[in-house]
Amino acid sequence: MDLKFKVIKESSCGARLGEFETKWGHHKTPMFMPVGTQATVKTLSPEELKAAGADIILSNTYHLWLRPGEDVVENAGGLHNFMNYKTGPILTDCGGFQVFSLAKPKDISEEGVKFKSHLDGKNLLLTPEKSIEIQNKLGSDIIMSFDECPPYPVTHEYMKNSVERTVRWAKRSLAANKKRDTQAQFGIVQGGEFADLRKFSAIETAKLDFDGYSVGGVSVGEDSETKLKMIEYATAYLPKDKIRYLMGVGEPMDLIDGVIRGIDIFDCVLPTRLARHGNALTRDGRTNLKNARFIKDLDPIEKDCDCYTCKNFTKSYIRHLLVSEESFGQRLISIHNIRFLTKLMEDIREHIEKDDLLEFREEFKERYLKNREMKK
Amino acid sequence: MDLKFKVIKESSCGARLGEFETKWGHHKTPMFMPVGTQATVKTLSPEELKAAGADIILSNTYHLWLRPGEDVVENAGGLHNFMNYKTGPILTDCGGFQVFSLAKPKDISEEGVKFKSHLDGKNLLLTPEKSIEIQNKLGSDIIMSFDECPPYPVTHEYMKNSVERTVRWAKRSLAANKKRDTQAQFGIVQGGEFADLRKFSAIETAKLDFDGYSVGGVSVGEDSETKLKMIEYATAYLPKDKIRYLMGVGEPMDLIDGVIRGIDIFDCVLPTRLARHGNALTRDGRTNLKNARFIKDLDPIEKDCDCYTCKNFTKSYIRHLLVSEESFGQRLISIHNIRFLTKLMEDIREHIEKDDLLEFREEFKERYLKNREMKK
Numbered sequence: 001m002d003l004k005f006k007v008i009k010e011s012s013c014g015a016r017l018g019e020f021e022t023k024w025g026h027h028k029t030p031m032f033m034p035v036g037t038q039a040t041v042k043t044l045s046p047e048e049l050k051a052a053g054a055d056i057i058l059s060n061t062y063h064l065w066l067r068p069g070e071d072v073v074e075n076a077g078g079l080h081n082f083m084n085y086k087t088g089p090i091l092t093d094c095g096g097f098q099v100f101s102l103a104k105p106k107d108i109s110e111e112g113v114k115f116k117s118h119l120d121g122k123n124l125l126l127t128p129e130k131s132i133e134i135q136n137k138l139g140s141d142i143i144m145s146f147d148e149c150p151p152y153p154v155t156h157e158y159m160k161n162s163v164e165r166t167v168r169w170a171k172r173s174l175a176a177n178k179k180r181d182t183q184a185q186f187g188i189v190q191g192g193e194f195a196d197l198r199k200f201s202a203i204e205t206a207k208l209d210f211d212g213y214s215v216g217g218v219s220v221g222e223d224s225e226t227k228l229k230m231i232e233y234a235t236a237y238l239p240k241d242k243i244r245y246l247m248g249v250g251e252p253m254d255l256i257d258g259v260i261r262g263i264d265i266f267d268c269v270l271p272t273r274l275a276r277h278g279n280a281l282t283r284d285g286r287t288n289l290k291n292a293r294f295i296k297d298l299d300p301i302e303k304d305c306d307c308y309t310c311k312n313f314t315k316s317y318i319r320h321l322l323v324s325e326e327s328f329g330q331r332l333i334s335i336h337n338i339r340f341l342t343k344l345m346e347d348i349r350e351h352i353e354k355d356d357l358l359e360f361r362e363e364f365k366e367r368y369l370k371n372r373e374m375k376k
Numbered sequence: 377m378d379l380k381f382k383v384i385k386e387s388s389c390g391a392r393l394g395e396f397e398t399k400w401g402h403h404k405t406p407m408f409m410p411v412g413t414q415a416t417v418k419t420l421s422p423e424e425l426k427a428a429g430a431d432i433i434l435s436n437t438y439h440l441w442l443r444p445g446e447d448v449v450e451n452a453g454g455l456h457n458f459m460n461y462k463t464g465p466i467l468t469d470c471g472g473f474q475v476f477s478l479a480k481p482k483d484i485s486e487e488g489v490k491f492k493s494h495l496d497g498k499n500l501l502l503t504p505e506k507s508i509e510i511q512n513k514l515g516s517d518i519i520m521s522f523d524e525c526p527p528y529p530v531t532h533e534y535m536k537n538s539v540e541r542t543v544r545w546a547k548r549s550l551a552a553n554k555k556r557d558t559q560a561q562f563g564i565v566q567g568g569e570f571a572d573l574r575k576f577s578a579i580e581t582a583k584l585d586f587d588g589y590s591v592g593g594v595s596v597g598e599d600s601e602t603k604l605k606m607i608e609y610a611t612a613y614l615p616k617d618k619i620r621y622l623m624g625v626g627e628p629m630d631l632i633d634g635v636i637r638g639i640d641i642f643d644c645v646l647p648t649r650l651a652r653h654g655n656a657l658t659r660d661g662r663t664n665l666k667n668a669r670f671i672k673d674l675d676p677i678e679k680d681c682d683c684y685t686c687k688n689f690t691k692s693y694i695r696h697l698l699v700s701e702e703s704f705g706q707r708l709i710s711i712h713n714i715r716f717l718t719k720l721m722e723d724i725r726e727h728i729e730k731d732d733l734l735e736f737r738e739e740f741k742e743r744y745l746k747n748r749e750m751k752k
Contacts, residue, residue, distance in 0.1 A: 038700045038702055039697075040697060040700075040704045042703070042704070043704060044704070045707075067700055068695075072672055075692070076674060076690060076693065082692070083693060084689055295444065295448055298452060312460045314452060316444075316448060316451070317458055317459060317460070320414070320415065323443065324416075327418070327703045328418070331421075
């Protein structure tokens with residue numbers, strides 16, 4: 001499926017303002033995708049996601065394969081029908097990341113990866129063909145080719161073998177997609193922190209006819225400098241007229257830095273995971289709302305935030321919900337955190353338009369990291 | 377506060393169609409109150425409660441006293457502001473039930489009850505004056521007098537002493553209410569399964585100037601027959617022009633039977649507690665949606681139900697959420713279960729109007745208990 005992606009404007013610093021099309025409408029980039037791991041963005045309804053500014057969501061092939069099984073989702077008419085998400089596209093990942101991070105791989109071969117399910121220990125085999133078959137049944141709008149996401153760090157030799165195989169897997173993934181007319185497909189660039197391997201991976205993957213290109217393996221990087229290099233080494237060799245998707249990255253500063261390096265789409269569990277632990281994203285950094293200083297605080301999480309949570313509930317109440325282990329607290333913070341990131345993307349798009357994204361970055365950074373600096 | 381309660385119609389079987397007023401509007405009885413134990417009806421937003429037909433909610437004095445503390449709620453401007461519930465009245469209980477059921481009473485005296493907090497074991501004293509003081513600070517629309525809710529069964533002698541003391545506590549509770557102009561107050565009839573003590577309790581409590589009368593201690597009864605007697609022994613002696621509230625009862629059959637015995641208001645954690653365990657209320661009885669037979673079931677919980685859940689989600693999806701331990705599943709069932717009970721109350725009101733409630737009871741019962749009979 002042609003996403004009809006176009007770059008509307010490229011700023012002086014290399015950031016791209018763009019848009020693409022799906023049957024759900026026109027979508028502006030740079031954009032952030034909340035993650036619905038198990039066919040639900042934790043605690044939230046589809047209407048709440050829409051109201052929080054989410055224009056697209058991601059769901060995990062690995063998790064849905066294991067539970068409820070892709071046949072159950074197909075039986076419902078695909079993921080949109082299954083979870084009643086009818087307001088925007090869904091992107092599914094390939095399962096590679098979870099297989100390597102969650103399921104403890106037993107054995108990687110040319111064929112695929114043999115591993116044990118993290119749920120019941122059952123022996124399973126995930127191959128490029130199987131990953132695409134599952135994603136075809138899930139019926140997401142954008143699917144990912146199967147890749148290996150090696151841990152960090154590995155040796156150059158290990159990574160070289162891995163990216164070469166991932167390129168071969170990309171070809172097999174592309175050939176396996178029986179629904180290319182309705183499901184766009186992205187390739188994934190790996191290569192860790194090695195400039196030559198990122199370059200190789202980007203160039204070889206770009207030779208294949210994908211609708212977009214993902215940059216993987218960055219979220220496992222340990223420091224910001226390394227992460228940024230991993231992105232730069234990849235984007236330098238990717239076609240300018242296709243979507244670039246940085247996988248698993250959602251920290252506000254990383255989003256801005258990613259955009260400056262030419263990234264168009266991001267996904268991360270960060271907003272919902274932080275919420276689960278009572279942490280709210282604010283322009284003054286992360287705030288743990290369980291803190292006793294909020295017990296009688298009648299302000300919202302952020303005074304000028306337009307989200308449902310900030311318009312209706314105080315920190316005093318949210319703190320009470322968290323301390324009482326009431327999941328409505330997690331829900332309220334999830335709404336705010338997702339809105340925080342979708343609003344950040346709106347601001348980023350505005351500053352690409354104005355061509356002052358670097359200045360915005362400095363302003364944002366100074367305020368966002370201030371509390372952290374003060375604590376040092 | 378005068379609730380301006382009036383009985384609009386009394387059916388041949390003794391059921392009452394009524395209405396009362398608060399600053400939130402006119403409220404039709406018989407009605408059911410969902411329970412927001414800790415200032416939140418578990419997993420639900422105020423808007424969802426309204427949409428599910430809830431016209432009033434209950435919150436627990438004991439829980440809010442312990443956490444976050446009545447001063448925190450008062451600081452927010454009362455419970456309506458604290459939890460942003462602005463669409464209907466809130467009734468608070470007196471704390472008696474929780475003190476006796478949850479906190480293990482240490483020592484009951486004329487003064488009140490000494491007990492240990494179930495949260496941190498701290499020694500606490502709850503008296504009629506303290507219960508009313510807390511409820512005054514919570515700012516609910518209807519408050520309850522402090523009572524003892526004895527376990528079932530106890531001896532006649534124990535119960536006699538208990539109800540006599542509860543009458544004395546009712547007088548002290550009434551004298552302690554400093555906000556009678558804005559907070560209506562109900563007395564509570566106890567007496568267990570003893571006809572003479574229920575009669576004594578009802579007559580003596582009715583002598584006091586309450587805005588309504590609760591029937592307590594029924595939910596601890598072990599069988600339906602005993603429960604019904606407990607209600608009859610009380611309602612026979614209660615004034616006809618005041619609201620009658622049956623505490624802690626929410627089983628559909630018990631609601632119908634309660635209405636037939638002249639009850640106007642009910643509360644129960646049943647709809648949200650059942651949801652927590654994956655159980656949905658349907659006209660065909662309780663259904664556990666975790667059951668494997670629902671794995672590919674694309675029907676809603678009930679085909680002709682008008683709730684958000686049934687209009688948007690399948691049993692297949694809800695089962696997946698439950699099995700995956702996603703709280704959105706609990707939320708969806710809670711919405712349905714609350715709507716099931718508010719709809720049942722609507723039906724009951726309609727059948728009082730038509731004066732065929734006994735026929736409705738038989739029809740409802742036959743279908744509702746059918747599955748249970750079949751399993752025997």
